[in-house]
Amino acid sequence: xxxxxxSFQDLQTPALLLDEARMTRxxxxxAERAKILGVTLRPHLKTAKSAEIxxxxxxDVTGPITVSTLAEAxxxxxxxxxxxxxxxxxxxxxxxxxxVLREQGCDLVVILDSPAQARAVAExxxxxxxxxxxxxHRGGLLPDEPALVEIGRILHAVDNLRGVMTHAGxxxxxxxxxxxxxxxxxxxSAAVKAADELRDAGLFCPVVSVGSTPTAHAxxxxxxxxxxxxxxxxxxxxxxxxxxxCGLDDIALTVLTTVIGHQPAKGWVMIDAGWMAMSCDRSxxxxxxxxxxxxxxxxxxxxMPDLIVSSANQEHGIVSLRPGAEGPLPNIPLGTHLRILPxxxxxxxxxxDRYHVLPAESGPMKTWRRFGGW
Numbered sequence: 001x002x003x004x005x006x007s008f009q010d011l012q013t014p015a016l017l018l019d020e021a022r023m024t025r026x027x028x029x030x031a032e033r034a035k036i037l038g039v040t041l042r043p044h045l046k047t048a049k050s051a052e053i054x055x056x057x058x059x060d061v062t063g064p065i066t067v068s069t070l071a072e073a074x075x076x077x078x079x080x081x082x083x084x085x086x087x088x089x090x091x092x093x094x095x096x097x098x099x100v101l102r103e104q105g106c107d108l109v110v111i112l113d114s115p116a117q118a119r120a121v122a123e124x125x126x127x128x129x130x131x132x133x134x135x136x137h138r139g140g141l142l143p144d145e146p147a148l149v150e151i152g153r154i155l156h157a158v159d160n161l162r163g164v165m166t167h168a169g170x171x172x173x174x175x176x177x178x179x180x181x182x183x184x185x186x187x188x189s190a191a192v193k194a195a196d197e198l199r200d201a202g203l204f205c206p207v208v209s210v211g212s213t214p215t216a217h218a219x220x221x222x223x224x225x226x227x228x229x230x231x232x233x234x235x236x237x238x239x240x241x242x243x244x245x246c247g248l249d250d251i252a253l254t255v256l257t258t259v260i261g262h263q264p265a266k267g268w269v270m271i272d273a274g275w276m277a278m279s280c281d282r283s284x285x286x287x288x289x290x291x292x293x294x295x296x297x298x299x300x301x302x303x304m305p306d307l308i309v310s311s312a313n314q315e316h317g318i319v320s321l322r323p324g325a326e327g328p329l330p331n332i333p334l335g336t337h338l339r340i341l342p343x344x345x346x347x348x349x350x351x352x353d354r355y356h357v358l359p360a361e362s363g364p365m366k367t368w369r370r371f372g373g374w
Contacts, residue, residue: 008256008299008337014277015256016352017339018368019301021360022252023234027057030216030233037222042066042085042209044231047346050355051079052368053234066229070097071373077106084108085209087165087229089131089139092120099124109162113140115147118154128155129165129207130198134190135183137169143193152203163207164194167229171214175243175288180218187215192224214245237345238295242287248295248303254339255294255348256356257317259332269319269332273340275312279347293317294340301339304330309340 034041043057046068054065054076064083067073073084074097082105086098090110101108112118113131121128130151133140141148155161171183187210198205210222211229222228235253236246257273275293284291292308296319306325311318319338321329332338342348349355350372357366 011256011356013256013258013337014273015356016349016354017254017256018235018355018357019252019254020357020366022250023053024056024360026234026236026246026250026252030230031057033217033219034228037219037228039222039225040064040227042211042227042229043234044068044087044211044229045072045076047232047235047349049075049349049370049372050368051076053355054079054081057234064227066231069374070094070101071371073101073106073108075371077101077104077108082106085129085165085229086110087167089113090117090121090126090128092117095120095124095126098126102126111165112151115151115154118151122154122158122160125158125160127160127162129162129209130155130194132164132166132190132194134166134187134210135168135170137167140166141194143190143197148194148197149201149203152198152201152205156203161198161204163205163209163226164191164198165207165209165229166191166194167210168212168215171212172239172243174214177218177244180214180243180245181220183212184210184215184219185221187211188219188222188225195224213240214243217245232345235345235349237348238291238341238343239283239287242284242289242291248341251341251345253345253349254297254301254341256299257338257340259334259336259338260316261334267320267329269329271309271317271319271338272315273309273312273317274315276314277348277351278309278312278317278340278342279344279351280312281342281344281347283343290322291341291343292322294342297339297341299337299339303341304338 042064044066062080066085131140168183168187195205209227213230213233216230257271261270294309296307310320355368
């Protein structure tokens with residue numbers, strides 16, 4: 001820890017730690033990339049869920065953002081953000097909350113992929129982007145589906161067609177810059193083709209929005225695209241490290257835990273962080289290297305080789321050597337603080353109501369609130 005920082009002894013564990021210097025470096029990395037590619041960056045704040053972090057994304061300027069819940073939209077609008085994309089397919093029952101935010105001065109835009117949604121949105125007077133399927137991952141229309149223009153005309157008739165968007169979620173299933181660059185081109189080409197289909201039909205399509213954390217970092221050409229979205233990049237995690245989007249030393253989020261016992265015959269060290277502190281996410285299990293429920297670092301953030309959280313109950317975690325590792329389990333005394341690198345930063349952060357921020361410069365630890373809900 002930096003000199004002068006508040007001791008971890010003042011924290012109740014488990015606690016969510018955020019390395020401000022690493023986060024800032026990650027933010028600056030993608031901001032520079034978006035600038036080079038000539039597109040607007042619209043960060044996805046579903047991971048951060050924090051007004052303090054939102055302020056740091058654009059130097060205290062309340063620029064365009066993406067959210068995944070209306071609770072996020074409401075909280076970020078209260079913090080001064082007025083240009084917000086709600087990037088989950090809209091349900092008609094939620095349009096009243098959207099209308100309230102828009103009446104309060106928030107330019108909140110929704111996404112959709114069906115004529116039924118478009119009719120509901122048009123009746124509510126809410127602007128929308130049409131979701132495009134660029135990789136078969138989730139929702140959206142193929143760029144050449146007849147329904148695309150049908151939806152476009154429904155929205156255009158009431159001047160609520162903003163454009164198109166896509167998200168290559170399948171980019172999380174491949175590894176390396178070249179593979180992610182291929183998915184980035186799929187995103188670009190699908191979204192641009194859809195925009196061209198709408199324009200050829202005489203419809204207005206100003207926004208062409210693409211992005212995921214892997215593709216945002218690997219894209220080489222975004223011709224025809226207007227904005228780039230990404231979310232977990234500000235923190236990164238073991239999933240992103242496993243597919244080579246970042247290194248372990250880029251991960252800004254850790255869970256502080258305390259050793260509460262030992263089972264020497266089993267090769268276990270017991271900690272007070274279970275799945276309620278880390279989440280049940282085991283995303284790395286499908287990667288080349290299974291990191292259990294997370295990697296173990298010492299209190300200063302130094303990786304402890306071959307130690308993983310191998311099992312978790314609600315409030316108990318078990319630290320052990322990873323399968324195949326040789327050598328004895330290190331002696332880790334009762335009361336020792338350890339830090340856990342998470343599999344999935346979004347899921348881990350969601351278990352906590354605040355960040356304990358390790359400052360980029362020497363000084364006391366800060367606390368930033370985070371919010372949840374839908």
